[in-house]
Amino acid sequence: MYKAKAYAASSPSSGLASTSITRREPTEHDVQLDILFCGICHSDLHQARNEWSGMMPTVYPCVPGHEIVGRVTKVGSAVKKFKAGDLGAVGCMVDSDRTCPECKAGLEQFCPNFTLTYNFPDKHTGGVTYGGYSDSIVVDEHFVLRVPSNLDLAGTAPLLCAGITTYSPMRHWGVTKGSKVGVVGLGGLGHMAVKFGHALGAHVVVFTTSPGKKDDAIRLGADEVVISRNADEVNRHAGSFDFILDAVAAVHDINLYVNLLKRDGNLTMVGAPAEPLPVGVFGLLFRRRSFSGSLIGGIAETQEMLDFCGQHNITADVEVIPIQKINEAYERLLKSDVKYRFSIDMASLKSE
Numbered sequence: 001m002y003k004a005k006a007y008a009a010s011s012p013s014s015g016l017a018s019t020s021i022t023r024r025e026p027t028e029h030d031v032q033l034d035i036l037f038c039g040i041c042h043s044d045l046h047q048a049r050n051e052w053s054g055m056m057p058t059v060y061p062c063v064p065g066h067e068i069v070g071r072v073t074k075v076g077s078a079v080k081k082f083k084a085g086d087l088g089a090v091g092c093m094v095d096s097d098r099t100c101p102e103c104k105a106g107l108e109q110f111c112p113n114f115t116l117t118y119n120f121p122d123k124h125t126g127g128v129t130y131g132g133y134s135d136s137i138v139v140d141e142h143f144v145l146r147v148p149s150n151l152d153l154a155g156t157a158p159l160l161c162a163g164i165t166t167y168s169p170m171r172h173w174g175v176t177k178g179s180k181v182g183v184v185g186l187g188g189l190g191h192m193a194v195k196f197g198h199a200l201g202a203h204v205v206v207f208t209t210s211p212g213k214k215d216d217a218i219r220l221g222a223d224e225v226v227i228s229r230n231a232d233e234v235n236r237h238a239g240s241f242d243f244i245l246d247a248v249a250a251v252h253d254i255n256l257y258v259n260l261l262k263r264d265g266n267l268t269m270v271g272a273p274a275e276p277l278p279v280g281v282f283g284l285l286f287r288r289r290s291f292s293g294s295l296i297g298g299i300a301e302t303q304e305m306l307d308f309c310g311q312h313n314i315t316a317d318v319e320v321i322p323i324q325k326i327n328e329a330y331e332r333l334l335k336s337d338v339k340y341r342f343s344i345d346m347a348s349l350k351s352e
């Protein structure tokens with residue numbers, strides 16, 4: 001065991017502050033990384049403030065962060081994929097059982113025995129896992145991804161959650177050249193969905209509550225932008241979408257979007273508001289529409305997404321901040337005031 005620097009929440013209302021945590025020394029299959037950048041996902045905020053208490057109650061102290069890019073410092077004797085000095089990346093999962101049908105299908109995110117990167121029982125330490133708001137992390141090599149060498153590292157970190165969470169459902173639902181794709185909510189996830197939809201050749205329409213994001217949406221690759229508070233403007237697209245990805249972090253009217261789908265169109269929720277969303281069944285019956293959810297993506301698909309980003313030169317649009325600005329960043333995230341992901345420069349933790 002060794003001591004690592006970190007930022008942790010000590011209660012739902014405490015905010016985050018500097019602390020010291022215990023991590024394991026790398027075992028034979030482990031990779032140890034010095035963390036260079038960590039993105040701030042809205043899930044970090046939900047979890048730090050115990051907003052998902054019904055589903056995943058928070059254990060304090062809680063060290064969030066699951067959009068990690070780092071430099072390998074040490075590897076175990078059986079590690080094949082990495083050596084000291086390489087870049088490596090870690091997303092939302094750090095372990096799974098590798099034997100269940102989900103793992104065998106490369107869908108570790110659905111393994112009943114997986115381990116999330118933070119706030120999850122840690123099989124090695126007996127405590128809970130601690131995430132990327134830290135100077136280092138130790139992870140089994142299966143859950144460490146290779147980073148394409150041409151990408152900016154601060155903008156690469158958010159690909160590990162915002163990237164894969166939007167790429168995976170788009171691939172699953174067959175988004176391709178000529179598809180009409182809606183993206184609801186232009187935040188960290190939403191702006192990645194726009195980039196992927198555009199790169200896959202789809203006609204992308206952004207639905208935003210923020211009129212000030214209109215020009216950005218077009219710059220990011222949207223073909224059209226609709227201000228979602230204007231129902232007439234929204235309803236002009238009735239019955240026309242193949243696929244809609246909803247990445248909103250709060251309760252909102254989902255039926256507005258169901259009605260925009262074509263026959264057999266699908267609306268996938270990736271946003272995770274704590275409260276249930278009422279769905280009008282008639283919207284689904286007519287035109288055989290479907291409403292579903294999606295959770296991050298498997299490890300092989302995460303690597304595929306990173307390689308796709310390397311080929312298409314795609315990274316997140318980030319505002320780089322020092323860790324000391326974390327509490328301010330959370331408040332701004334709640335006001336949709338970030339273009340479009342905060343990425344923490346972890347060198348700032350050295351001064352703590």
Ligand code: NAP
Nearest residue numbers: 042043185186187188189208209210249250271272295296
């Ligand atoms: P984010 O950066 O805060 O973006 C959320 C966006 O939703 C905002 O930028 C805003 O976009 C829109 N929005 C916020 N409040 C709204 C409201 N009251 N009504 C309508 N729109 C609203 O958050 P994120 O990091 O992208 O995460 C989004 C959600 O996905 C969170 O709930 C997070 O926990 C969840 N998530 C799920 C997965 C998964 O695997 N399924 C993975 C990661 C994150 P506009 O300004 O454009 O309206």
Ligand code: ZN
Nearest residue numbers: 041043161162
């Ligand atoms: Zn996330």
